Amino acid sequence: MSEQHHPNPSEPLGDAPAHDPRGHGYIQDKDEYLKRLRRIEGQARGLQRMVEEEKYCIDILTQVSAMTRALQAVALGLLEDHMSHCVVDAARAGDDAATQAKVKEATDAIARFARS
Amino acid sequence: MSEQHHPNPSEPLGDAPAHDPRGHGYIQDKDEYLKRLRRIEGQARGLQRMVEEEKYCIDILTQVSAMTRALQAVALGLLEDHMSHCVVDAARAGDDAATQAKVKEATDAIARFARS
Amino acid sequence: MSEQHHPNPSEPLGDAPAHDPRGHGYIQDKDEYLKRLRRIEGQARGLQRMVEEEKYCIDILTQVSAMTRALQAVALGLLEDHMSHCVVDAARAGDDAATQAKVKEATDAIARFARS
Amino acid sequence: MSEQHHPNPSEPLGDAPAHDPRGHGYIQDKDEYLKRLRRIEGQARGLQRMVEEEKYCIDILTQVSAMTRALQAVALGLLEDHMSHCVVDAARAGDDAATQAKVKEATDAIARFARS
Numbered sequence: 001m002s003e004q005h006h007p008n009p010s011e012p013l014g015d016a017p018a019h020d021p022r023g024h025g026y027i028q029d030k031d032e033y034l035k036r037l038r039r040i041e042g043q044a045r046g047l048q049r050m051v052e053e054e055k056y057c058i059d060i061l062t063q064v065s066a067m068t069r070a071l072q073a074v075a076l077g078l079l080e081d082h083m084s085h086c087v088v089d090a091a092r093a094g095d096d097a098a099t100q101a102k103v104k105e106a107t108d109a110i111a112r113f114a115r116s
Numbered sequence: 117m118s119e120q121h122h123p124n125p126s127e128p129l130g131d132a133p134a135h136d137p138r139g140h141g142y143i144q145d146k147d148e149y150l151k152r153l154r155r156i157e158g159q160a161r162g163l164q165r166m167v168e169e170e171k172y173c174i175d176i177l178t179q180v181s182a183m184t185r186a187l188q189a190v191a192l193g194l195l196e197d198h199m200s201h202c203v204v205d206a207a208r209a210g211d212d213a214a215t216q217a218k219v220k221e222a223t224d225a226i227a228r229f230a231r232s
Numbered sequence: 233m234s235e236q237h238h239p240n241p242s243e244p245l246g247d248a249p250a251h252d253p254r255g256h257g258y259i260q261d262k263d264e265y266l267k268r269l270r271r272i273e274g275q276a277r278g279l280q281r282m283v284e285e286e287k288y289c290i291d292i293l294t295q296v297s298a299m300t301r302a303l304q305a306v307a308l309g310l311l312e313d314h315m316s317h318c319v320v321d322a323a324r325a326g327d328d329a330a331t332q333a334k335v336k337e338a339t340d341a342i343a344r345f346a347r348s
Numbered sequence: 349m350s351e352q353h354h355p356n357p358s359e360p361l362g363d364a365p366a367h368d369p370r371g372h373g374y375i376q377d378k379d380e381y382l383k384r385l386r387r388i389e390g391q392a393r394g395l396q397r398m399v400e401e402e403k404y405c406i407d408i409l410t411q412v413s414a415m416t417r418a419l420q421a422v423a424l425g426l427l428e429d430h431m432s433h434c435v436v437d438a439a440r441a442g443d444d445a446a447t448q449a450k451v452k453e454a455t456d457a458i459a460r461f462a463r464s
Contacts, residue, residue, distance in 0.1 A: 030167060037164045044157035047190075051149045057198045061225045064191045068184060068232040072462060074163075075180045080455040082173045083435060088447055091439035099436055107428040109177045114420060114462050115347055116184040188346060196339040203315060204331055207323035215320055223312040230304060230346050231463050265399045273392035279422075280385045283378060289430045293457045296423045300416060300464040306395075307412045314405045341409045348416040 029077070036074055043067040075113050082106055145193070152190055159183040191229050198222055261309070268306055275299040307345050314338055377425070384422055391415040423461050430454055 043063065050060045083106060090099040159179065166176050199222060206215040275295065282292050315338060322331040391411065398408050431454060438447040 030170070033167045034164055037160055037167065041157055041160035041164070044153055044160055048150055048153045048157070051146060051153065054146070057194045057202065058221045058225055061191055061194050061198075062228065064187055064194070065225075065228040065232040068187050068191070068229075071180055071184050071187070072232065075177055075184070076455060076459055076462070078173045078177050078180070079458060080451060082177075083431065083454060084448065084451045086173065087431060087435060088439040088451070091436040092442070094440070100432065103428060103432045103436070105174045106431060107424060109174055109181075110427060110458055110461070111424055112178065112181040113184075113458070114424070116181040116188065192339060192343055192346070195342060196335060199315065199319060199338060200332065200335045203319060204323040204335070207320040208326070210324070216316065219312060219316045219320070222315060223308060226311060226342055226345070227308055229342070230308070262399060262402070266396055269392055269396045269399065273389055273396070276385055276389035276392055280382055280389070283381045283385065286378070289426045289434065290453045290457055293423055293426050293430075294460070296419055296426070297457075297460040297464040300419050300423070300461075303412055303416050303419070304464065307409055307416070310405045310409050310412070314409075318405065337406045341406055341413075344410065344413040345416075348413040348420065 029081070033074065033077070036070065040067060040070050040074070043070065072113070075109075079106065079109060079113070082109070145197070149190065149193070152186065156183060156186050156190070159186065188229070195222065195225060195229070198225070261313070265306065265309070268302065272299060272302050272306070275302065304345070307341075311338065311341060311345070314341070377429070381422065381425070384418065388415060388418050388422070391418065420461070423457075427454065427457060427461070430457070 043066065047060065047063055047067070050063060082102070087099065087102045087106060090102050159182065163176065163179055163183070166179060198218070203215065203218045203222060206218050275298065279292065279295055279299070282295060314334070319331065319334045319338060322334045391414065395408065395411055395415070398411060430450070435447065435450045435454060438450050
């Protein structure tokens, strides 16, 4: 796993440019992502209850699909954030190699996303 | 949601046939399903930590894909159980309408599965 | 590829049972499958024209998605036919090993379907 | 469908910038895309032959999956081209509204791609 985490999130952002290259794009929506992931965690617990109570397999499958869709929505949001921040920032900075690397990362993530 | 849950799981199974129509197929693997779902719940918590710590978006996406694959494996197991129990039991009982209804449920679930 | 093709399609079906084990389920919808596949072939040619004329990439992608959905609908139909004929016939014949083999084939096909 | 097709492909590109905003990214790989799409068209014809000859449904499904994967590879290539040309060119031109529009188009295409 990459070590590219935000080096010091508590650091004052004072003179940071509009698209702070130190951040990772999703920072402004952090609470929204956390809210969605907590809901997904709740869906995982709900599924355990359904299995415990031996609910009908098709009903459990319906809930698994709903949970998968919720996860895919998170993935799609992260992909959009990656494009509008990581890719766009590298392009604006005029760094061709970095831009192509960011595009490549996005493409690989989309391939994993479609196949998962 | 269907009302076809196991009517009374504590009821003695005494003379139940090999494929008890009251059960829902996955019952023998119940612990395995619960183990997998607890692991998935843990992945949802791990993702929240990654967002909290502002990890790199591509690394978070990799974990979202791993979690989606784990969920899809659960769905595939439930589909297999539905076919080998619900569909097969109805076919053996010679009930054509019930068999077609079970096949239809499986097809709809596969469509949701592929689209989610 | 399996050698389980229909041994002699021109053979009179005379006293064939409702679910002829020699056929492969989709036979009654053969014309419908052929019609859909010809339409899909036409979509592949339409895409070549769009690339030739250098249409906008997003418009080409929209057509690729439409074509993929058409293919997935064919796959879903074949899966339903496999379940309502191959799986159900084996279950009715009381052949447990054959039934489990057919269910396994369906599960593997669903896994490939979801991942493709 | 968008009217953003290349206005006049035979027009001399003379003073065109490195990433010609009039082109659509995939132009340099046009022959490669055409070759892949012709192969996909051939797969659609092969599937018609399999249905005509009443091949086993699971074998047909295996070919449908192979064809779907080939189509998804085309979609992934187009998405990568859209990002490395359309998105990146707009970002370099410093046009924020156009950049966000291109990112939005990519995100919508990825959503359709994952759901198809």
